[in-house]
Amino acid sequence: MKSHTPAPRPTPVARAAAALMLAGLLPALAHAQANAPAADGNTGNAKNQEVVITAQKRTERLKDTPVSAAVMSADALDKANATDISDINNLVPSVQLKGSFNGRVPYAMRGISTSANESAVGLTSGVAILIDGVPVPSDSTAANELQDIRRVEVLKGPQATLGGRTASAGVINFVTQAPARSFQGNLGLTLTSDNERRGSLFVTGPVNSVLAYSLSLYGQHREYPIYNRLLREHSQSSGEGARAKLLLSPDKTLDITLTGRVAEGESKGGTFTYQYLTPGAELFPYFPFNAGHGVTQTTALPGITPHYGNTDYASPVHMRSKTRDRDLSLNIEKRVGDYTFTSTTAHQRNRQDNVQDVPIVATYFLNDLRGPIPAPDAGGPPYFYNQQPIQVRPTSLTQEFKVASPVNQPVSYVAGLFYSDVKVDLSDNRQMFVNPKVDEVRSSTQSLGLYGRATWTISPTDSLLAGARYNRDKISYSIHDIANNLGSAGSDSSSATVGDLTWRHKFGNDQMAYATYARGYKPRAYNTAQTLQASDDGKSLAPVEKEQIDHYELGAKTTLMGGALTLNAAVFNTEYKNYQVQIFANDGTGYVNNLILSSAGKARTRGVEVDAVLNAGADTRVTASAAYIDAKFLRYQGAACYPGQDTSTGCITATGASVGAQDLSGKTMPDSPKLKITLGLDHGIEQKLLPWDLRVNAQYAWRTSAMLQANQNPYTRQPSFGILNLGATASSPDGKYAVTLFVNNVTNRFYLVNAEDFFSGLWGATANAVIGQPARDARRYGGVRFNMSF
Template sequence: MIARFLLLASVASTSFITPGAFAQDAAQPVVDDADQNVRGEVILVTARRRQETAQEVPLAISVVKGDSIEATGNFNIVKLQQLAPTLQVYTTNPRNTSVNIRGLGVPFGLTSDGFEQGVGIYVDDVYNSRVAAATFDFLDVSQVEVLRGPQGTLYGKNTTAGAINITTNQPTFDFEGRAELTVGNLNYKQAKAAVSGPLSDTVAARIAVAATSRRGTLYNVTSQRWINEQDNLGIRGQLLFKPSEDFSITLSGDYSKQDPECCGTTFVRVGTTQRPIARQYDALVAAVNAANPGRNYAVPSRNPYDRLTDLDSNLNAGNKIGGVSAKVKWDIGPGTLTSVTAWRFWDWKPENDRDFTGLSVVSKSQNPSQQDQYSQEFRYNYESKQFDFVVGLFGFKQRIDTQGTEQQGADAARWSLTGANAAIPSTLQGLTASNTQYLKADSAALFGQLSWKVTDALTIQPGARLNYDKKSGYYQRVVTNAQGQAISCTATPAPGTIAGTSAQCGVYQPQVSAPSDSAWNFTYDFNVNYKFARDVLAYATYAKSFKTLGINQNGLPLNVDNTVNYDASTVKPESVNHYEIGLKTQFLDRRATFNLTAFRTDIKNFQATVNGGQFGTVRGYLANAEKVRSQGIEADFKIVASDRFTAYANGAYTDAKYKKFTNAPCPPELSGGTITTNSALWSPAGQAGSSTVPSYSRPQCDISGQGLPGVSKWAFSYGAEVNQPVTLLAKEGQIYLGVDGNYRSHWNSNASPSIYTDVKGYALTNVRAGFRGEGFDIFGWVRNAFDVNYIENLQVAPGNTGLIAGQVGDPQTWGGTIKFSF
């Protein structure tokens, strides 16, 4: 099926090759005579696959220029949310990174390879299939566009929640270069350089490099090292061949390496679950200490903002990302044909402390992965006085291989077992689960969007997409004991294995699954926009979208009787209905811009990441929540009051919740007791059982009406800069003072919202001051200027012992930057 699509794409591209002289991406937006004398700035975007001003685009879009990214220190996607309040980015390590817009995109929590991301990430038109593969430092970036809402009729891969469109600086036929050096506290060092220029009359090249390092922000008393550091290196090279104004080929290659000792957590709190009181965190620690006289284990601090941890397993977040691409643009007839061919790879080498403690419960946990992805997009853009359209073909092929190892340590028996087995460390010590898995994902699509200018003021814009997806996976877990013998957990051991004990099988069970499925989908959108005045545009959009099927690729959960639940191997596609109205305005001679958007998104069969609290079976898996709804209002304001002062303020209210999710795993405070379907016996939240009065837990929980994880109802960002011309050291320039900040209200970080994982809201403020002139900029900066203590993420430790671990946000950091350009 994929081959047929690509063959069709090749035939289509061949049929378009006719003489023409109309450049799509290079074309400048049409500017009427009245626009020539305005004083406000004009921001150009390519959100609709053609260059136009941001205010002309009838959709909600945030544009962050490259100089703003650098000035505010937001050097990757994770930090970008500080400038775009409807963007939510949460990470426990590069692989487990969630990028959502309006609360939607990917299931919040541990990442599975078996689902699609709802927020597409594109770098120079190349789709990055996994969020983890896009966690590189921004390198020589021109601007970032954050498009909100479904974008499947304009972009290669289907995106149900939005897209992040990153554009880098391109090769130039004028020689230019820039260099930047930053130093700061925590041993922070960052260096960037880029140079561009002609190699001949028809060939230009550009190369950029960047390196970042910083001491960690958590001190591990066990290893006596600072952890959660930064150690990043990136390089990007581009070659432009432009024999005429009508034709160009751009070859690009990039490589990024991250090798930090990361990503550790710190103790945050203990919350009582419904487990027997002797099986709760503090009682288990006391039992371990009693079994090991003189040990007296205790966490180094119960205050997470002391930034102390005692993790005893190796930590690593090795990440290698790179690829090559070829972009061909050819003016053909009244439009432009664009071809984007790309290969990308991602090599992930992690080591984690799975039990979140200094005890040897899980002594080893690592799941290295290797990804290859290939994509081909053909796109034809046409523009005329009355009609514009984009039509495209997209093919995508991906393979991910993973080799996982998880091993039980010397304290595992005391931590996980009861009775006589708990007193014998060898019962579990050395028990190892070795996982081998792969995922094959193929996708193809035909998409297009038409803009019909009915009148000078009224435009009707329909779009459609036909999509085919196929996913197949394989997962095998082999469990071996301390002597290296493979065990079975069935009544009759498999050939070459021995019978595992009930204690061993209660932690790790051998498992094999090979889920596979495919689906066709047809989706569409319809936009009507009306220009009430030169600088007043109103629009309304309806989109019928989808997120394709998913498969559970990291192992399957167990049923109550400890058998594998094969019914959970696949999850249904999401069905999305999206509604949006917006108003875009400029006034005060376009010095001021104010945009307002209201939206509602309804999703059936929402793909959620859930966790049943089991210790050694699976860390998280996909399931369908029946109905989810996200609705809200967004406002963006910017003013260029004069050449001396600019300011902006953006705000968003987002109400995202499970409308119906009746069979969700229970949060820790409602789980851990004896499972029963008799609701009359269910114990109150957080009531621990005892030897005389047991607690009873629900088999599942109805969390309908509760908020989606990771979503703040209120989010704001703001900034301002004032400058004054001066002559300093015989250099003419400006001294300037800038401030920017952001606020997020509280949110919950567990898939089934828990009273123990509510993350408090926080506000961060950054300031900078410096002197700049022609070709140079020297400034000092302070980030988190008021040294606010805040939590970036909370995690429920496996085993449902009540332990809550977390990652604290960066403390106050400060430094200085020198930039030169020519």
């Protein structure tokens, strides 16, 4: 593997100086526009549209919200061809999502995440995912698809006061289409050069004077640049769904919205390919009757040379996944004078049935290596065909009561009571006779929270915002290890009091600065993926301690140049005590690496974020966002070593220990690039060939290198890369029809959304095997999109 000289790291002083330099440029930018025509004139710069956000429990202007946030419209998602939640990676620099088309998506914000794996249920990644304000369980796949979206709201940094137990790193809220009082709708169709097909239909209108409806339908099929040489097929996914809403408004003070959603999805093929494998390593070289030899790489990976950029694998297993969602919610909003009372009740059911390939190789290797081991009909263990079926059943019931006071008072507030009951059932059936995993696992989490946040308007320019939340969390689990006839169960209750304090100063209607301190938490958690030992039978496992979070943030939001330029910036520092982290490692219990959930002791993330939107004339819009993030473990001793690590790279085996450990203190968080930049351009072209309007757009997302695993495995390092997307849209004069041609990943730059090393143990005690998941757009593709509004 090539070595790279690390780039010089800006010091905090240097970053502060850069921020001051940027601030110094603002007067110059304003002066440069001093003689420009007025924004409301015929030739002047167009003003930016007003952006609102609802993720903080009430509708407010983004420029008035004292928190670093980003809002993406449906139009912005279309231009980026964003159809999967992981596509937000290329739109919001502070977000890092490990996309998956046959399982849950681990989320990270500002480098912080407990990267939950399917085998560990009941954990939260730390980023709360909401759909219309309703939390989605971390084990659910309900938010994987970006369909029927009006806008996406991202709140960066801890949001425990209003977000509760799942928002220790941030919040992503998907706001869907709503019923309207007039009949309208739109139809969308997309075709791409790599066989993606997608269609959507949205209609809304009145039923009578008090009842309105909306109906959203979608269907999609897409292929991925992941190819199975043995079965000669690309990995692919398909899905369809519908969301229906009824809005009853018997008078001007009452709105009752009933929402139902059904969705089904299916995928075929693998998600991972080998990106690195220790030269000469053989698959499962453990049986003494095989003289220490296993299956060679030539046999296990025919025609495949593991390397960064590989998109091929070879497997006889028909890997697949099926998901099903059934969601129902009832929102009642009553306005009494200037006060608003809201009740939101929601029930969600998600079903996932997965079949995975344990080693992702071309041979049923344990069958080929049986040697003198008796066949099943002669009393020997069963054959193993590399398959591991996994079933996951998350269900969630939530209830929230909320009151919002009028905002035109000296003291305004939002207060509420929130209850959730989340249960997850998991079963897996790995009939691997040397390392069986046949389990039935249940996780249950009940959470009750009482929250409030008040804004005291001290003067026309200064406000003090204070919030507090009391949360009571009860967690329980049960593990039945059927293969080894072992069992464990337990429960734990804990409480937490958190809050925040913010000073906001307005320099005018569209300029403000703020300073925030927030105290957050993440509740205790059980490692439900733990391999039970005889000593664990009948006993309760010890939960990992809850995280304690201290967060500091300075920010500013301003509008300049007559409303043409919007510029937001934030500087933050967040420290996590008892930081929960997952690492796959060999704990001495078998050949397959197991998931270890532990407390890292202390972690920290700090950095600078800048977002800018410039309307440079009536026909040109430029966007720019950047995030410099320094996320690292401050104290993490006794961490698992990466596969093949030895004493020369810091892996120390203590006397009497079966496995080694390393000190990760000072090391960078997993999947946390230091710098991410996104740029966008939308420009109207004056032309006379067609009566239709023509616009071109470009988006570019670039990020520095990052280690994708916490154990610092050097072969999980993602090099720096940039993705360029181009598009052109022709719109009819009445705006009803639009045709878009686009090319994504123009420069054909390969990258991964995830990399793991949990198969390493199968290749030998000192082998390092890294598998990675190529991104949906890891290869260049083009397409056409048609939209019709009516």
